[in-house]
Amino acid sequence: MAQLIINSFLKLFSYFAQFNYYFLSHRSLVLSSLLLFVLVFQLYASSDDQLRQSSARSAILKAILAPEEKQPELVEALAQNLHPVLGPILEAWQKGDLFILDLNGKLTPVIRLPDSQLQLVENAQSLPIAQLPENARPLETTGKLRRAMRIILDQLALADPSPEIRENAVLKLGMRQNLQSLPILERLKEQEEHPKVKIAILDAISLINLNSPDTTTKIKALSHFEARAPIFARDSIQKILADSSISPAVRDAANKAMKAIERRIFWTDFFGTVFRGISLGSVLLVVAIGLAITFGLMGIINMAHGEIMIIGGYTVFVVQCLFGTGLALAPFGFSFNLPGLGLDPASNLYQAYFLISLPIAFLISAIVGLILERGIIQFLYQRPLETLLATWGISLILQQLFRLIFGPANIPVTAPAWLTGSYVVEGVIMNYNRIFVIFAAFVILVATWLLLARTPLGLLIRAVIQDRSTAACMGVSTGKVNSLTFAFGSGLAGVAGALLALLGNIGPSTGQTYIVDAFMVVVLGGVGNLAGTVLSALGIGTLDQILQISLRNPVIGKVLVLVGIILFLQWKPSGLFTIRSRSLDEG
Amino acid sequence: MSDRLPKVEIFFLLILSAVLIFVIPILNSAVPTDHPFYISNYLVNLLGQYFCLAIVAVSLDFLWGYTGLLSLGQMLFFSLGGYAFGMHLMLMIGRLGQYKSDLPDFMVFLGYNKLPDFWVPFYSFWFAAAAALWVPGLLAFLFGWLAFRSRIRGVYFSILTQALTYAACLLFFRNELSMGGNNGFTDFKFILGKPINSPDTQRALYVASALSLILTYLLLRTLTLTKFGKVQRAIRDSENRVLFSGYAAANYKLFAFTLAAVISGLAGALYVPQVGIINPSQMEPSRSLEAVVWVAVGGRGTLYGPVIGAVGVNALRSWATISLPAYWPILLGSLFILVVLFAPRGIAGFLEFLAGKVLTASRPILPNTQIFTNSSLPKTSSPNPSGQESQKT
Amino acid sequence: MKREFLLVAEGLTKSFDGFKAIDNINFYLDRGELRTIIGPNGAGKSTFLDLITGRTRPDSGTITYRGNPITRLREYEIYRLGIGRKFQTPSIYAHHTVFENLLLGLKGPRGVFSSIFHRISSSEKNRIAEVLEIIGLTEKAHIPAGLLSHGQKQWLEIGMLLAQEAELLLLDEPAAGMSDEETEKTGNLLLTLAGGHTLIVIEHDMTFIRRLASRVTVLHQGRILCEGSFEHVQNDPRVQEVYLGRKHRAHNQPNS
Structure with missing residues (x-):
């Protein structure tokens, strides 16, 4: 009952749009954006889920069992078989929850779920044994491998069924301000139907356009932010203002956008x-x-x-x-x-x-x-x-x-x-x-x-x-x-x-x-x-x-x-x- | 009109002064330690501390029992006096601190490389001693001026004084104030060039405390016998009537409040070198309330009662915190309730009752023994059948 | 011709939460006059005295005393100008002796420091003895005032005003709760004071008022209904309607 009361209480505020922005990483990653675009598109286009899931599983299985120096390459190649099942596996790998067990002489990769259950990577079946053998060591990761995994995870997020996750992924992409990501975002803009994610895509495009060499595009992006006044755009606009070589028109637009954002922050x-x-x-x-x-x-x-x-x-x-x-x-x-x-x-x-x-x-x-x-x-x-x-x-x-x-x-x-x-x-x-x-x-x-x-x-x-x-x-x-x-x-x-x-x-x-x-x-x-x-x-x-x-x-x-x-x-x-x-x- | 000190009282005071100022120090210094009359250094030090607290109690009674102002922040003024003098003692440590620096240890610890400007004058003993008086006095004057001017009375006044000491306590807990934060000041070494913990120094401090107590008593007792004292008690009983008799009650209250603060500051300055530490916990509201217990137990409105109360309750405290530490707060709380309920005039009231029995009532018993009527509560709507003023606003 | 009044109140208005206790009163008092104010309960009589003595501030209007405005002064400042007041319920210092009560009332400097260094002079002692004589409390000078009877307390309070040597005395029901004999004594006292002092007396007791034979002001619902001699007022039909029609009740409850 009380929850019901709280909920109705909250509805008072519900005409405000709800945003959850998580700025995970500002470190810019070099992405092959064209490739990304193709892959995402492919993911949407495919229909036979069962088939794609098993091919994704076998691809990651291959990557896991490959020698260390080949792993980054194989993980990047997962982009060709992108499927949501890869998410938990890659995350487990990142966190050190991926193990290779010797089951009846066969090297079998398993992941440890948050509730300590063990699950086969191959087909997501649970293992009957309750505990890991004492000598089990999590599979190591190198810096290069982690970067590759992050790229795949980002791509997964962009195609995630949950709008919140898509929204975050889009904004993250925007924050990197890499001009090469623009075509992907433009394409996503066409396909996206969720209004919030759509706004996020527009924000991300504008963020990237702030870096554009073309003054008109830049000003257009800035006026977009003047209207929207999102707090996350503040650092990027500050960077523009710090640049002394910009034209007065850009400076003017940037100042306006900055003011709007500061008002919002206030x-x-x-x-x-x-x-x-x-x-x-x-x-x-x-x-x-x-x-x-x-x-x-x-x-x-x-x-x-x-x-x-x-x-x-x-x-x-x-x-x-x-x-x-x-x-x-x-x-x-x-x-x-x-x-x-x-x-x-x-x-x-x-x-x-x-x-x-x-x-x-x-x-x-x-x-x-x-x-x-x-x-x-x-x-x-x-x-x-x-x-x-x-x-x-x-x-x-x-x-x-x-x-x-x-x-x-x-x-x-x-x-x-x-x-x-x-x-x-x-x-x-x-x-x-x-x-x-x-x-x-x-x-x-x-x-x-x-x-x-x-x-x-x-x-x-x-x-x-x-x-x-x-x-x-x-x-x-x-x-x-x-x-x-x-x-x-x-x-x-x-x-x-x-x-x-x-x-x-x-x-x-x-x-x-x-x-x-x-x-x-x-x-x-x-x-x-x-x-x-x-x-x-x-x-x-x-x-x-x-x-x-x-x-x-x-x-x-x-x-x-x-x-x-x-x-x-x-x-x-x-x-x-x-x-x-x-x-x-x-x- | 008996507006002079009664002869009996002068006689008694003289004997008491002789005992406190001469006999006890002699029994401490000149009597062999195994002699039955020997008084240990520990006891002399303890008595000195009690007397300082008794000074606070007397000043509090001057406010509460005689003017009707229940200050719930009297220990704030005590602490300010203690802090002011403690600053001097901190500077006198010199390079003997743990960090071997000219700065007090806590400043080194907090990364200061220079003494804050307001600390510099405290190198002077006399400046610090004077500050121990005027700092509390000034604060009391400012606070009192604001409070009395706007006719804040009764429980309102009490609550605001409590809030004042609470706020000051929070402030002194902060390191930014450069007053030692929650550790306060401690590890003193010298006072006037003498080692502070030597029996001779402590005996001298004891004598100074005893003397201050007696002088405070004499001063306040004399004041209560003057016309000032009569106006003061008139304010306590019926403040509105005093206003309509042409007295600016606010000025009288302000004088009493400031004087009591100065006296409490003196007590604090004497207390700190004897107990060896001052920290913000002395400013906690409960400490000031405890001071009120001393007065209530001793008997307010008599000036000697609070001395008995302060020494008695603190002796009880010294004993109970060792023997029954878990039950001391309960004991103190019960003592308070019992006194308020059954003995509103405290030990002094009991003594006067006995004396009255012996001397067959030299004092007439008043029809209305309660000192506070509803008139000390401002502007409540309930009419007061027993009060002397018509309840009009 | 412009007359020099001792006390002038003009356009005086005071309301409490919308209720008009005093409503546009104009009041003029001659030096040496004895004035009685009557009116039913709630007419604003005590509020009027509150306004004069600075206990309450008016919403609008002015009060001048000897030509000086006193509306913004504090109670003790007004007192020091020579306006003394006796309250409806006796307000004396119960824990002080009768002598001390009078001492506190005595005319003289009233600052903090002058009171600390004050020593009773023989002229002050004589003045107190005089007042004690007038109010008939010489024998009770050294007992706490709280032990006095009700009538004696009233007298003591009047005595404090005498000690003050106030020029204008405001007396709120001075005879309330007194026996007939005491009332008569009080009446005589007031009559001897009139002339040397100026008095405003609030009363309910009609016999007492008749005896004072003074000019009477009738207050009703915060306004002055009529003013004049006792007979004039008594015969005014409006007064009969609002006040004297209830005369009997006022007689039965002299304390109300």
Whole structure:
């Protein structure tokens, strides 16, 4: 379900074209481009796949078994029998996963697959033996051979059924800026049907044309890049600009293209920064919402908020262990084992552990919060500074308890597979887990707002916030409202901790690193005000990121944010928003 | 009006000064080591450290107990004083460091080939000693000026001071600051030309610490007895009323905050040569909070209470970190909760309670013993039935 | 003819989140005058005092005191010009003695350093003794002010204004919560102060107001409804409608 949500969330951005450019090698290889063209064309023209596959296999078999000095030549000749099956074999050879075994007196080449299975080169059958003989040595490669293999692999990629791979191969070819590759690309342009690959081919042609001796072609290529502004063309255009012999018209076109590219880079950086800022702000927001509510309602600054948050992180860890192989703990010198369910890490149920642990984290943190409120904090209402001190005492104790129970080191929480990876839009990298956190923050915000605005408990909470004594006179049990609100705020902290477990480390003192920032959010946002909290969390998060990027120093950024907050409070001493109730100015 | 120090107090102070400044050093230096009254070098050094921390506690109480300003960053000023003086001590190492260079070791390690300009004046003992006072004072003045001008009060003020020390802590962890990064300064060799670890030097530092503590106490105690002290406590109890009595409360708070920072800086400068190291961990927010524990346990609003609290809690700490290292934070945390819940006036409150029993209540007991009412929380909307001000903004 | 007023407020407007607490008020006060401001709850009486004493800044309009604008000054600066205020709920320093409360109120330099080196002079002691005599707290001079009764606290607060020698005294419900006898004493005190000082008194207690026999300003919904002698105001039909129609309720809840 969550994945579905994420996907639909991502669709918001899907009108951006998606690019994955991998600049593997800038080293230019001498290619016989004409030959390449013929071969690629041949590959497309052939129809009898079965036949071509077996002829390709026998050709590579021949090359493998040939003496070392003949191998490069034979590998280059593979171009005549180009077929996708060659890819994995050549890659295995490159990586040292190709072996020649002596099976019943016959020299048999085998490749080792990534899962350690052995496969015959001859017919792709699996070998029954599980392990390589101890004396097996991978087949060596020479520099010349590797170059030949790379040429074949490039050609394979240009003809690959997957558009992404074709796209990369085309661009790689373009990056070499070899004029001799032009005919191939022109021909590919005719045949290619996939729009993205087509654009890539045009880009590659223009890249090569940048090297053209003809000024008109050069300018045409440059204006193509001015319109497209792809970041990968930057180095090539820079090279043109560095050349003092070019004509003014070329220089002009190159400058224009360069400007367009730099604008693109600026915006990519900018949106990347903003995205990271918003995701950091979302973490802060979730941490701060609970704090803001308890502060707004009870005037309590809860110094243990960070530790209650970390309880959520530890809850995720425990749930993860219980779904897996169990957990061994040794608090206070007693060691015991919690047996796990032993689920397969690949199974859907195991993958769902994170979603399941969110409500558990909420509950456990809420219960801890409730105990603290009933046990200690309720005696300290109207004494905000002393509450601050008592809750700091609680935070010290909790931190040490974490250390005694879970050990002083950070605990390893592995994000579920569906939250690893990232989404790249126009060069802006957006990690799934960060997107999830932004989304979760939004859900939590809406849920909190609904709770406050639409439920009977919310009504009571708002009544108590506005006028405690009147609410008490009207029969509102303010004590109960306090407990419930504090529990709710603590529960939110727990969820924040669970989300944090997704992004970074959870350790006994992690709470401390977030609490100061969270306080800043509350102070800046104004007391007990959701809108203020949201604005200040996102503002602080984004500002922090922008300063970090532009100053290249995270610490100075933090210090500047603090100074900024103090200066801001000069202007608005009680934060962005203040609740003013009518009773204040009654005469 | 009893606006002078009570005679009993002067008498007691004189005896205490005599014991701390004369008797203990003599018992340390002139008594044979196997004599039962002998006080070891270790203990003298430890007491010297405790007294430095006690100075911080007294200055903190001057802010918290008397002005209602709970500074959660007092150890920042302590550390700045320590760093300022530590810079001098680092330069006094000369070529005796591991790298046999004129530069401090960490600079050699980081590839400096020249002393940064701002380090140069610290060759002078007196410049460093003065910097240990004015650097914290200046920072406190600037921060306080901004904070008090915009009427940042109560928990807001506390949180901002905490953020201040947190930011400074992060800054000092960086090597770019040329202040030794996370290792800070250590391996000091000489102070005023004397070997720093010799018993004689350490005894002298002890005496300086004890003297500073007594003088700090006298200074602040006298201040609290003046009209300044009355305004100060009035600000604590009802800041708005003070404004409507024509006092610029911000200036009073600024004075108190800056003075407390200067005093803490002095304590830091005395502490560093005795403990032999200063690093950014002293600026961590938890250290400053610990200082608040000393005051709370000792009893705020009395000035002598924090001395008892600082020495007592740190003695407990010295013992517990050796005997029960895993449980010390829990012990400290519980101590804090218990004091806040059950003994808001700390040990001093208990002592005064006993004294009151003995002297049959020389002091009337106030109807409202809690020092902080809701009025220290600015602009919350809840009306405060017990506060003296109408809650209007 | 242009008259020299002590306090002039013109075009004064203040709103809180859209609610107009004070709406375009023009207010003129003569030197030595005793003025009473009445009005139902929420009429903006206390907000008006807040604006004069610098507790709140007006959105628009000006306030001048002795011809000098005071709208942008801070509370303590306005105080130092000679405007003293007694709050609706007694606000004294509960932990200080009565004597110390008055000492803090005494006229004199109020800087940080002058307070550090301040020594009580005999003239100051005499002034405090005088004020203690006037407010009848001589015997309680050295007990913490928090132990005083409600009425005594009110007097102490008035005493602090006397110690200040303020020219303009703003008194927010000085008789609230007092016994009849105390109220009468307070009324007498105010009457003796009038003339030497200028007073603005906010009250709900009609008997008390009648006794003061002063000029009365009626505030309603942030505006001045009418102004004049007590009788004049009492007979104004608009006042009867919005305010005196609720007179009985105001009597029953003198503290509201």
